[in-house]
Amino acid sequence: MRRLEQAGEEKDENFKGEVKADEDVKEEEDVKAEMEAEDKEEVESERNIDDPSNRNSYCLFVRPADCADYLMQGYTRSGVYMIFPFTCSCNKGVKVWCDMETDGGGWTVFLKRQRATYQLSFNRTWAEYKDGFGNPYNEYYMGNEYLHAMTHSRSYALRLDVEMATGGFNYATYEMLTVANEDDRYRVYLSGSSKSSSSTTYCFNYLSGRYFTTIDRDHDSYSGNCAANQGGGWWYYNCRYFNPTNAGFNQTLEVTCNYRKMKVTKLQLKIRPKICDASYKTIHLSELGCGCRRPH
Template sequence: MLRFYFASNLQMELCDWLISSVGTFGLVCVCLYGEAAERILSLALAMKDSNPKCHRRRPRDCNDIPELCPSDVYTVYPRYSTGFDVYCEMKIDGGHWTVFQRRENGAVDFFRGWDDYKHGFGDIEHEFWLGNKQMHSLTAQGRYEMRIDLSDFDGNHAFAKYKDFKIGDASSKFKLTATGYNGTAGNSLAHHNSNAFSTKDMDNDNSKSNCATFYTGAWWFNSCTTSDLNGVYFNKTPDQNHDGVYWRTWKGNNYSLKHSLMMMRRIN
């Protein structure tokens, strides 16, 4: 095996890393000096930072991301899909969660129409909705579970976990299946199970009024709601306000939460 030889200790440390990675990345170490060595050093540093072992596959979802890879944005390829980016949460509750919703600071407007919720919007590393179409594509691959993590403005945390989670196709109006609850937040999705998704311009709920408009959100409304994590974000929870980011069985109707994280994971 040939080896890089560099002038500085830092470069020698990189050389050692390259040699240890030959089997993984198929690299060939060669002896270089001066400007040539500096150019190859820059390339090697870029390779090290990009963590190619974690990104080189064609994962179906975050289940297929290697065990020791970090939480990050990855491109996944569900069945019959050309691929799309998701955020993989690799630390919470065993990791390998595909995140499909996050609220954290109100930077993104969630009072949107049907097409936005169908295709997704926001910043995938911060506040976003993955897209109902993508969520269906993922859950159509097999059996999935869901986990929802919630935080209030006093540093308290709770979660809700569902053994069976599925989003129907467009013809079902992206119908929700969420059963088999356990957790600490209470089951505020029980009222919404088996309901179609509704937005301000697509009323699929079971109420005479448009729940999405009335509660300034978008959700699997029934008649109308015991939860809406896509409601208006308030930096300080208001009194007697029913259109915030809320989960009735944990904090009641009038408490708007600081943080929500919704994730799915395939059950092998």
């Protein structure tokens, strides 16, 4: 009888051990399944961030610094987009016109002028040129503070496109543009090689090294104030040469490139990352520690 009781106790202990082992195995399997689910969710989340068709995830986690970022995300139609040049200010964005067609696309337009029923006044103050003004669907200036932030975070090429009043299009490019900060009066620098159509060959000749001038801040090399004379803000050398913001838009805009005058109906100045055959670095604010965090 004692032997039967001992055998029963041993069997009971063995059963308990088997149950405990089964519970341990089940717990391990549950943990493993949970980890696999989390990994799958993480991969899916990352895929959604990079998928242009998933606009909500894209807007939550990735902030395009310029139009080239949008192009790399699959956006190929020219139009108005919101960009975020300030990498450490999560909510500081600006609407711009993105040229997604010219020379491969990805151009951020910072000055846009065109014939309109109501011509926008470019006779503005220093503060207005600093922050930008106008409507990117029509005429506008993006703002010097944005230009400075962008050109000091990446290397940008500069491009001028004009539609001639006589028909046809002309252009000019410079390999690299940099705009200094406000303390340095938004001084502009051009470097590298340049290309252009015949009529726009000298448009950028006297631009590099100039300080920005407006009607209330005179930083040009002329004895007077070129902004007050011409009715617009610009990096003036003197009051005669290239000034795309002048106030004289009456059906056509007249600009002078080293004594050569042009009458145009449309004008755009735009920038794009200098190295266009390499992958653009999209700004992930969660990586830069700017206060934007991915939800868990």
